[in-house]
Amino acid sequence: MRAFVQRIAPAIIARTYYDPDEDAHAATPAAMERHLNAMLDSLVQLAMAHGSSALATHLRASIKQHDRPLLTAVTFRMVTEAAQLAAATPHADHPIGAWLRPRIARRLKGEGIATLGELVAFCNRRGPSWWRSIPRIGRGRARAIVSWLRKHQAKLQLTIEIDVDSEERDGVPLMADELVEVVPEYYADRGPLGSLPRLRLAPLERLSVPHALSGADGENRSSAFCYIQANHDLDAVRAYLNRYRDQPKTLRAYTKELERFLLWAVVLRGKALSDLKVDDCEAYKDFLKNPDPRFVGERFVRHSPRWRPFAAGADGSASLSAESQRYAVRALRAAFTWWVDVRYLAGNPWKAVNDPAVVKRASAMKIERALPAKLWRKLRGELDARSAKEGAVQWRAVRAAILLMGDSGVAPRGSRACPARESHSVFLRDTRSTSMGANCRGQRPA
Structure with a gap:
């Protein structure tokens, strides 16, 4: 094909690169020319479909003027590269300029996005409105990009979160109203070989628990008349939090502690809240010192699937201070005490758990x-x-x-x-x- 573009006669090409006895299209110069023209047309069509907009414009103009594309050595190299790209497999470390149009690639690079992997991470981090901070990329173009990324998820070995291109109402994805059923770790989706299972986690208002772990038949359920209308643990948690509906700061703090504990119990411990015993509470106290990395993430709105119970610190971890650990234990002990008082639970396992030790820091002497x-x-x-x-x-x-x-x-x-x-x-x-x-x-x- 390179020889044909450089105006070498089809007869010489047939004699140099083919065997006229075995290749029918090399039997005569006319047949050779028809074969080369068909091959060139296929390359040009691939290049216009997968190459840059500038190359596509140039090729269309050449076809319109000469009824066929006239290529130079430079444009032929661009055509072959674009054609090869059409058959290539995208990878996370590929530069975005190799797959997206130059104008879009420039806009994305202005946001510090250089590779396809970085683009996926950016979309997942920002959520449905990831495109709003990028100039000249609207909702339609953003959906086209996400659609292409989602089509190649298996090849990229990356996952586009479900809400990235979901429909919104008043700025909130419609899927934010859907309940998320969390399951124990051993039922979770398996990732690549050697990696931990991917956990489904959700905040309290979107949380759903399988019946076997709901606490409807919990071992610690009280047999006496219960003072609250609670058929399972989630009802009991919401009844307890309802006491603080007029104290927003306290409500927010207690919600955080209870949903962390509930998610840990169901997902990692595989138990209902009303099945937990003292050894389970001790295990959670140890968990607070070094939370599971899958429970830790950047701060996201609570309706985002990327929300995690623990916010990552500057170093990416979520190690709680001794004071925060003690606060969590005391908050849980108080909640369990109330559930015992209202006869939802028969006993409080947290009463047998000591508070985490807290070192009192002496103020430094101001020697200056x-x-x-x-x-x-x-x-x-x-x-x-x-x-x-x-x-x-x-x-x-x-x-x-x-x-x-x-x-x-x-x-x-x-x-x-x-x-x-x-x-x-x-x-x-x-x-x-x-x-x-x-x-x-x-x-x-x-």
């Missing part, structure tokens, strides 16, 4: 406000010398006060020493306290 050692030694020497003189009772009182201030960390700030005058009296019992009082009223010692 301390007197330099050399000046402190000079001051002590001067006070020692003046106090040694006969009848220097006032100076001995000053010396005692200064040394006490130094040992207690309030020196040399008189504003802190004055309110502590009463505590100094035990040290100044044999001195003239009036002189100390005078100093505290603003008179500086020498």
Whole structure:
């Protein structure tokens, strides 16, 4: 084909590259020319379908003017590259310019998107409105891009989240109203070989639990008359949270703790909330120290399928502080206590679980406000010398006060020493306290 584009005679091409006895299209120069023209037409059609818009425009203009495409060495190379691309398989590390039109690729590169894998991650991270921040890419073009990505998910070995191109109403995807049934880990979809199962997680308002794990027949269910209308654990959780409907901050905090615990119990522990025992609660306390990575993710709106119970920190992990762990344990213990009080549960397993240990941090000493050692030694020497003189009772009182201030960390700030005058009296019992009082009223010692 390269020889044909360079105007080499079909007879020479047939003689050089073919065997006229075996290849029928090389038997005569006319047959060879027809075969080459058909091959060229196929290449050009592939190039116009899969190449750049500039190449397609050039080829159409050439066909319109000459009734067939006249190619140079450069345009022939572009045609063959575009034709090869049509038969190629997209991969996550391919540059977007190899698959998308140049104008679209430039817009995406302006957002820092260089490869197909980065494009998929960007769409999944932003959700249905991923295209709004990119100039000159509207809803229709965005859906075409997502449709192409979804078509090649298996080849890319990447997944486009279900809400990326879903229909919206008032800015919220319509699928946000659908309930999501969570299942234990051993029933979850398996990913690539060696990877952990992909978990389905959802916030409390969209959560659905299989009947076997709903707690309708939980072992810890109370046999006495129940004070709340709760047929299963989700009803009980919502009844408890309803107590805080007028306290939005408390409601938000308790919702977070309870939905984390419920998801952990069903998905990772494979138990209903009303089946849990002390060893399960201890296991969750350990889980809080280092949550499962599949429970951790970036912050997303609660209707997004990318929502996760734990928000990732700067390092990508979600290790909770000791204070947060203790808060979670206490919040759960309080909820279980209430469920026992209203006779939904027979007992509270959290009563046998100790709070996580919390280290009390002492405030650091502000040494930048301390007197330099050399000046402190000079001051002590001067006070020692003046106090040694006969009848220097006032100076001995000053010396005692200064040394006490130094040992207690309030020196040399008189504003802190004055309110502590009463505590100094035990040290100044044999001195003239009036002189100390005078100093505290603003008179500086020498």
